[in-house]
Amino acid sequence: MIASVRGPVRHVGLDNVVVEVGGVGLLVHTTPATAAECRTGQEAILETTLVVREESLTLYGFSGVDAKALFEQVQTVSGVGPRLALAMLSVHTPDAVRAAIAQSDLTALTKVPGIGKKSAERLVLELKDKILAVGVDPADLAIQPAGAGADNAVHAQVRTALEGLGWSAKQASDAVQRVTDGVAAPTEVSAILRAALRELGR
Structure with missing residues (x-):
């Protein structure tokens, strides 16, 4: 390993x-x-x-052992593979994922592409007790989306990345347009991508 x-x-x-x-x-x-x-x-x-x-x-x-541990833990749930686990950490921070599970916040969990209501319910059912057992206080965890990156080529790269994470072409295009429509809008690929992920995670 x-x-x-x-x-x-x-x-x-x-x-x-x-x-x-x-x-x-x-x-x-x-x-x-x-x-x-x-x-x-x-x-x-x-x-x-x-x-x-x-x-x-x-x-x-x-970047840290916390995210790695959660990545491995969520895959113990039936139907959750590495790509879906990584998508969860692309949309939410590790603490936010734990908070959503501990608080049975299905709305937050279903913001992750590929996770529907049934999958979210299964995550809560199988992991809630384990997360609470390690002393996580849901009240101390804020559900916040994790960190994305303007010419047309840059926007196209971001849209492609978002579609690769599971969002539809329209969702990706709308998110990019919203975060780049402004005087102080980000112009780099990584900055637009982070901003778009925050937008889609709302």
């Missing part, structure tokens, strides 16, 4: 980074917010989980 990686960043994508470890470039899938924190040429330290499938080995990376 690859528990963490450390090395210079060779490439930063919208939802992935390539980190060189021992002369080998490792592709690490992350949330847009985590990818935006990385800089090409600078060293990155990511907590990682290796997901092994018959046809693939996929590495997922996180």
Whole structure:
């Protein structure tokens, strides 16, 4: 199991980074917010989980052990795989996910693309007691969306990233338009993507 990686960043994508470890470039899938924190040429330290499938080995990376632990925990629920777990952390912070589960906030959970009412109910049913058992006080957790990135090419990249996370083309387009329509609107891909994720998480 690859528990963490450390090395210079060779490439930063919208939802992935390539980190060189021992002369080998490792592709690490992350949330847009985590990818935006990385800089090409600078060293990155990511907590990682290796997901092994018959046809693939996929590495997922996180800026801290908290997000990694939650990523692994939500996958114990039937029907929740790594892509959906990563989408949850792309829309909400780890504390926000725990708060939504602890408070049975189905509305917050269903803001994640791919999670419907039944899936949200299953998450609450299977994880609520476990989250409360470790001493999490729902009242102390604020449900806040996590951190995205204006010419047409930049907007197209952001829309593609949002669609890849599960939103429809219209939802992605509307979100990008809302967050870029203003005097002080963000212009970089990562900034627009973070802003769009906040908008979609409302």
